[in-house]
């Protein structure tokens with residue numbers, strides 16, 4: 145690792161053996177605070193995780209937090225937004241957590257989040273969506289939503305292969321495509337071009353070859369009985385948007401391509417009360433980064449105001465990933481209890497009758513109190 149980033153002072157590195165991570169009792173966990181409201185929600189999250197680990201394991205297990213830099217803080221420190229030593233640390237220590245990062249506007253800088261996913265080949269974006277009792281929702285039965293979305297994370301239009309209208313490359317590609325035989329429609333001259341690569345790398349084949357004993361395609365179900373197997377239902381994207389609204393109880397896991405998965409996970413998060421409560425992770429076989437799914441909400445930066453729920457629930461996913469299930473469940477129960485007590489941040493308070501308005505940090509303290 146480069147000398148610009150001091151090595152961690154405490155903790156041990158998470159190992160990897162036989163396809164699984166091996167977690168010590170004091171794992172080094174890199175964190176990226178994030179831009180905008182990132183520091184506010186990160187401070188609350190760290191407080192909740194540390195407080196819960198202490199209460200649940202009495203000091204036997206603890207996180208050895210290790211700050212690494214990306215976004216505005218990295219730019220101030222190193223003059224670049226995503227330093228190589230940060231990428232090295234995220235890879236080397238295998239499990240990390242991050243706040244939201246702003247995408248610098250102009251200058252051709254790509255989204256740091258997308259870049260992280262592509263460089264580290266974090267091919268799965270995992271987003272569990274569930275309802276917490278009492279959270280204001282725009283639908284009648286939000287409790288029926290309980291799904292985990294597995295969204296392909298490195299391909300599709302996010303691969304970023306695109307050329308502006310009128311560019312030489314766009315003209316060449318249009319010329320090439322319009323010359324192809326058997327094409328009934330022609331691309332209009334002067335169009336911009338974006339390429340959507342999608343491989344056959346995952347999906348049905350894994351379900352049938354690796355998990356054929358526990359899965360069954362919907363088309364093979366005999367007389368409506370699946371014999372306790374997981375039913376694989378093929379749905380086109382527009383139909384799926386209807387299904388998650390009209391029949392959410394019929395779906396537990398969604399496996400989707402990148403862009404559709406992005407839309408679907410935000411739509412589902414809205415159904416259960418908004419992005420302030422939606423967690424997520426980006427994972428490869430060996431490396432996982434847990435992150436808030438919303439952006440930096442810059443207008444609320446440093447006001448100790450926004451909902452830290454998304455990052456705290458991402459930390460809950462991280463604790464499960466580490467195998468620290470008792471702590472994960474304790475936080476989840478405490479969040480449910482805190483919301484049930486109507487002690488919430490502004491985004492929920494403004495929609496809940498009789499709720500008590502808490503700051504970001506106060507919400508974190510209320511959760512630990514309820515653990």
Ligand code: NAP
Nearest residue numbers: 243244245246247257420437438439440441442450451491
């Ligand atoms: P945003 O930061 O998600 O904020 C949009 C609105 O969502 C906020 O004004 C606020 O609504 C609500 N919101 C977001 N986070 C909240 C929280 N923790 N608690 C309560 N309400 C919350 O979206 P944006 O303004 O489009 O994007 C800002 C920057 O974030 C951009 O630079 C974008 O590129 C970046 N971004 C980063 C990530 C990431 O790091 N994963 C993801 C998306 C966007 P109200 O105003 O109604 O209160």
